[in-house]
Amino acid sequence: MPRYTSRDNVIYANFGAKRHNPQQRAAAAEKQHEDREWLSTVSRFIVDSVERDTDPGRKQRGRDYAREDRVTLLSYSENLISAQVRGSRPEPFEVQLRFAPIARHDQRELWDYLVSLPDYLPAFLRGELDRRAQRLLGFSDPRSITSSCECPDPNPVCKHIVAVAHAAAAEISRRSSRIFDLRGWDPQEIEAAVKRRVKENAAANAPAERGKDTARSGTPDEPAAAAESSRSSAQKRQQQVDATAFWQGGELPSLPDPQVEPALDDSxxxxxxxxxxxxxxxxxxxxxxxxxxxxxxxxxxxxxxxxxxxxx
Structure with a gap:
C-alpha cells in the first residue's frame, strides 16, 4: 500500500490502491485456458472463431453463462446450431450459429481421402480429425461461422453467443457424432459408403494386376518355345545400340513448366x-x-x- 509522509508529519495512505501480484496475473491467464485442454479440434475452432469478434468482458460473461447452465434447448441441424440462453429478462434469448456449407469439390476430396486411408476411418468417425479432414469438413476458416442473437446488445458477438459456443464446444467434445449432425451426415452411412468404395476399388484393380502377371509369364496357351523366342528377340534388340546416338545424343525436348502443387497433397x-x-x-x-x-x-x-x- 503506497504511503506518503508530508512535512507536517501527516501520513497519506491510498487504501483503494490495487495490489498487482505477478503470480495472481499468471494464475488468471492460466485460468482462461484451463477449460480448453480437453476440447476437441472442432470445439476449439468454434470457440476461437466466435470469441475473436468480441471483447474480454463479453467473453468472460459468456463463459460464466455456459458454466451456470444458462444455455438450454441446444440443438444441431445441417450447418446450424441453435439454443436458448437465459439472460436478464424472463424470456430466454434465441441464439444461432450458422456454418457455411461444404463445397461439392471438398466433399468429393474428403471421400477420396477416406477411401485412400481406410485405416483412418475409425478415428475420423470418432471425431479425431487431422488437418486435411478438418479443412475439408469446413472447420478451418473462422469466417465460415456467422451468429445472431435476439438480445439488444449492438455488438456483433454478445455474451449469449459466446455462451452457446462454449456449451456446443463442450458437447461436441463429449459426443463426436455432433460433428456429423452439424453437417447433416449419418456416421453409419459414411462408414458403409467408404467401405463400399474401398471394395469397388479393390475389385477394379484386381483384373489389372492379373493382366500384368499374365503378361509377364505369357498366356496359358502360348507354347514354351514361342515364349522363349520372343524373350530372346527382345534381348537382341536391346543390345543393338547406335554408337553415334549414344555418344553424341540428340536434340533435347524443352523443359516442361509444371504446375506447383503442395507436396503433402500429392504424397x-x-x-x-x-x-x-x-x-x-x-x-x-x-x-x-x-x-x-x-x-x-x-x-x-x-x-x-x-x-x-x-x-x-
Whole structure:
C-alpha cells in the first residue's frame, strides 16, 4: 500500500490502491485456458472463431453463462446450431450459429481421402480429425461461422453467443457424432459408403494386376518355345545400340513448366499414417505427430525466403 509522509508529519495512505501480484496475473491467464485442454479440434475452432469478434468482458460473461447452465434447448441441424440462453429478462434469448456449407469439390476430396486411408476411418468417425479432414469438413476458416442473437446488445458477438459456443464446444467434445449432425451426415452411412468404395476399388484393380502377371509369364496357351523366342528377340534388340546416338545424343525436348502443387497433397499420406502409427501409443498421438509434420512443412515452405510452395 503506497504511503506518503508530508512535512507536517501527516501520513497519506491510498487504501483503494490495487495490489498487482505477478503470480495472481499468471494464475488468471492460466485460468482462461484451463477449460480448453480437453476440447476437441472442432470445439476449439468454434470457440476461437466466435470469441475473436468480441471483447474480454463479453467473453468472460459468456463463459460464466455456459458454466451456470444458462444455455438450454441446444440443438444441431445441417450447418446450424441453435439454443436458448437465459439472460436478464424472463424470456430466454434465441441464439444461432450458422456454418457455411461444404463445397461439392471438398466433399468429393474428403471421400477420396477416406477411401485412400481406410485405416483412418475409425478415428475420423470418432471425431479425431487431422488437418486435411478438418479443412475439408469446413472447420478451418473462422469466417465460415456467422451468429445472431435476439438480445439488444449492438455488438456483433454478445455474451449469449459466446455462451452457446462454449456449451456446443463442450458437447461436441463429449459426443463426436455432433460433428456429423452439424453437417447433416449419418456416421453409419459414411462408414458403409467408404467401405463400399474401398471394395469397388479393390475389385477394379484386381483384373489389372492379373493382366500384368499374365503378361509377364505369357498366356496359358502360348507354347514354351514361342515364349522363349520372343524373350530372346527382345534381348537382341536391346543390345543393338547406335554408337553415334549414344555418344553424341540428340536434340533435347524443352523443359516442361509444371504446375506447383503442395507436396503433402500429392504424397501418399497412408504411408505417413503407417509410419507414425508404429511410434505412437494412441491414434490421437498419431494425428498430433502428423499435424506437427504438416506445421513444419508449412513453416519451411511459407517463410520469407521461399520462392514457391515447394521450394527448399
Amino acid at each position: 501418399d499420406l497412408s504411408l505417413l499414417h503407417i509410419a507414425m502409427r508404429s511410434v505412437s501409443y494412441t491414434s490421437i498421438d498419431e494425428l498430433r505427430a502428423i499435424t506437427d509434420i504438416e506445421d513444419m512443412y508449412y513453416f519451411l515452405t511459407h517463410n520469407e525466403g521461399s520462392s514457391s510452395p515447394d521450394s527448399p
